Amino acid sequence: MSEQQVPIRLRVNGIPHDVTVPARRLLSDALRQDLGLTGTHVGCEHGVCGACTVLLDGRPVRSCLLLAVTVDGRDVTTVEGLAAEDGTLHPVQQAFQDCHGLQCGFCTPGFLTTIAAFLEENPDPTEDDALEAISGNLCRCTGYQNIKASVLRAAELKRASSSDAPAAP
Ligand code: FES
Numbered sequence: 377m378s379e380q381q382v383p384i385r386l387r388v389n390g391i392p393h394d395v396t397v398p399a400r401r402l403l404s405d406a407l408r409q410d411l412g413l414t415g416t417h418v419g420c421e422h423g424v425c426g427a428c429t430v431l432l433d434g435r436p437v438r439s440c441l442l443l444a445v446t447v448d449g450r451d452v453t454t455v456e457g458l459a460a461e462d463g464t465l466h467p468v469q470q471a472f473q474d475c476h477g478l479q480c481g482f483c484t485p486g487f488l489t490t491i492a493a494f495l496e497e498n499p500d501p502t503e504d505d506a507l508e509a510i511s512g513n514l515c516r517c518t519g520y521q522n523i524k525a526s527v528l529r530a531a532e533l534k535r536a537s538s539s540d541a542p543a544a545p
């Protein structure tokens with residue numbers, strides 16, 4: 377018997393997408409295969425490595441642990457959605473560039489989304505906070521020191537850009 381196909385609507389990086397997916401399609405596979413957003417990486421497929429982390433209504437989730445049909449109607453942000461429309465890097469992306477926070481880059485999309493969400497909650501992290509924020513993501517290359525430095529640098533950049541922003545009327 378063929379698998380049931382389910383029509384769903386996902387809003388991804390601000391753009392609505394209507395797709396019909398097999399009932400058991402993982403969100404990570406729907407993003408990569410159905411929407412062509414291959415920035416979301418799949419490492420372990422068991423919720424361990426964090427490479428597949430995306431933001432669901434602003435909160436980090438493992439997209440390899442969610443069925444696409446369960447997020448029907450929700451807002452998803454992938455790594456492709458972090459930079460501004462004019463191409464300006466998100467502070468976390470800029471910080472990774474500044475601090476050499478990546479080597480092979482496989483784990484990077486998951487770190488970027490995780491840290492972006494973390495800084496919304498804690499804009500002024502200590503070193504320990506930064507370490508804890510990244511402790512659920514695995515990187516095989518960098519030894520974490522540069523990633524931790526990137527968290528602190530991103531916080532600095534984000535604070536600077538919000539203090540530059542014009543005051544609300
Ligand atoms: S691929 Fe999802 S946590 Fe590793």
Ligand code: FES
Nearest residue numbers: 479481515516517
């Ligand atoms: S930069 Fe290679 S796995 Fe993290």
